[in-house]
Amino acid sequence: MVANQQTILDKLLRFLSSLECGLVLLGSLGTAVIIGTMILQRPMTQEGQIEQVYAPQTVRLLNALGLFDVFHTWWFILLLGLLGANITLASLERFPQVWRLFARPHTLADEWYVRQLPFRREIPLGFHSPAEALAIAESRLSDLGYPPKPKSLEKGTLYVEKHRTARLAPYIVHASLLIIFVGAIIDGLWGFKGFVSLTPGARTQSVEAMTTGGAPRDLGFTLRCDGVGMERYTDGSPKQYWSLLAVEDNGHEVIRKTIYVNDPLTYKGVRFFQASYGPTGTPHQLVFDATWTGQDGKQHPAQQISLQPGNPAHLNDSGATVELAEFVPDFVLDGNQISSRSDEPRNPAIQLGVTSASGKHTEVWVFPKAQQMAPPNPSGISFELRGLEMEYMTGLQVAHQPGQNLIWGGCLLLTAGLMMALYMSHVRIWGVVGRDRKGQPALLLGGQPSKYRESFEKRFNELAGELEIALSAAQAEIGEAISA
Structure with a gap:
């Protein structure tokens, strides 16, 4: 029985070290890479892009097969491991003769x-x-x-x-491929790509993974956003986005940096890239002129009030309180419903909650760019928008690729091996x-x-x-x- 088991093991090792097995594995790996290139991959797409391109049935099928994240699937990692084993066994089988020629x-x-x-x-x-x-x-x-x-x-x-070293060129190439495969396997098992959106003052200890499964990934430290912005050219067109980020570890700030599109922040192997910038759809501050007619029939002078989400303002003379109830940055009528086409304040619709001194609560809609659409105002107070400052957020692409150094080192060694094999x-x-x-x-x-x-x-x-x-x-x- 033992001899039979050894025979089966020998046959398996012989097949795994054969050229035929290597060609099959290489073809399978190449096919997987082509599939991963032709099909949109979650780590590289924007939110909702896959659902826009593919039909729902196709999305379910490709998602079940892991084809939206080919390079992190178990079967792709298995192919890398098997091809690495094939290269290792084939090299071990032929290397002693070459080494004897090299050494003696x-x-x-x-x-x-x-x-x-x-x-x-x-x-x-x-x-x-x-x-x-x-x-x-x-x-x-x-x-x-x-x-x-x-x-x-x-x-x-x-x-x-x-x-004489030209004799070792094939094995240098083999070793470089193994190093690249090891780096890719490490990335596939422990690496991830994610995305996080932060507003100034916000903190996060995790990011939403863009790989298969989509489970949040713990960073092991706290990322804080201290500011976001956009630089413009002299003609007003956007030049580049920036974010002022800080890292807190064990309660202490350890690094602080302003990042740009091609200048990321790196800490403990995790890189934060500037990916996007834009309004959140939420106002930071609104400034209104409020006017009303008192009980004596006289119109009071306009009082300027500033509103922030969650912070009501008081009209001193009337005793009323005003708060922001709803904000639609770019409203459009969808039947009888108001919805927003974007997060940009191109055509805002603002709902204010007004509580009079007697405790009566009314709601007022303000349409700064389409006043004719405003419904009747039951509060008796007129509001005119004077200023609007939006809340902006930064979109950060997060990458943790612990095998990248091995991959780059393998690529350099592969280049050296190929140069030796081709020119020596x-x-x-x-x-x-x-x-x-x-x-x-x-x-x-x-x-x-x-x-x-x-x-x-x-x-x-x-x-x-x-x-x-x-x-x-x-x-x-x-x-x-x-x-x-």
Whole structure:
């Protein structure tokens, strides 16, 4: 039974490390990424945007499948883990042989070994002894940027090597992909994107998550908004929004910063981006001129009152109290009902509650831009709007991505690995003294690249030509010396 279980496990590991499994997983992951790109994702959409684009039945189906937040679903994280396991097992299976070649390169050669190499040249020694020929070749190759290894030269082998690290390029790429996958899994499990709206003076310790489930996420600290605003160009058009934010941790303010669209506040790995700015639909303060006719028939001078939500104002001479009952910033009639088209105070409708000195309560509607629509005023007090200051809020996009450093580090390592794999070739050249095809003493030169054979062949022939010239020149000098 144990042997059977081991056999099944071996088969499973063999399949998981296979190229076929890797291709299936890579295709599935690519399909998931395409789906996540084509379908709107909750972390990147505005509130209500998905419901506007898709039919209700489609929303329910895609939501059930997790396709509105692909990159945080359990099955996407599982695909990343399985592909990472495939890369790890495949690398472990092939890496020992590559590491042996990297750590213990074959530096010594004989005549037979050189003749088996794909690129070979025979260079006559002439009058030179083997030691002299090797010394001349070593000097010339060093001048050309291909210095032979001294230890091999001492044992009679001219060994030149360049870019040995290129052998490790595939495994650097694999390691970088694993690092990226680990970062993505960490983001998928513990990261989130959220949104929060704050008015000046407001605080929050949590944000509404924009990912699947939508449960509020605890920040672990308090975020306070001290101010919001908008900068304008000289022509009055909006330039940029800003928010003055502060972070309180354990009851103490630890950081305070004015953020802009591309300049977020970061604390404990949580980033707050300026996303939007606008009115809340609630007035901060309204200023009215109130006039009324007293019991003596005389009209009293206008009294200016300021109203804020929840703070009534008093008309001193009449003894009446006025409070804000309802505010519609941009009213429109929908049948017999008043509703608002937006939160901007383009066409406000204001309902005031008036309580007279005798305790009688009446309601008054004020339409500053459409006075003809105002119903009869039973209070006997006329109100004219003189000033309106809206309450503004800032919209903050919140991102906690604990795996981002790993992802960026993996991307840098991936770039390095790809550069090594694409532009570096492990080049090895051996040279030994032996006999050429005519039985004469010769320097037998052989080389082998890991890739780019055509480029290597050209360079190998150039180096061999340089060595032949160097040996011939040295031989000519000896001949001249003998003649002299």
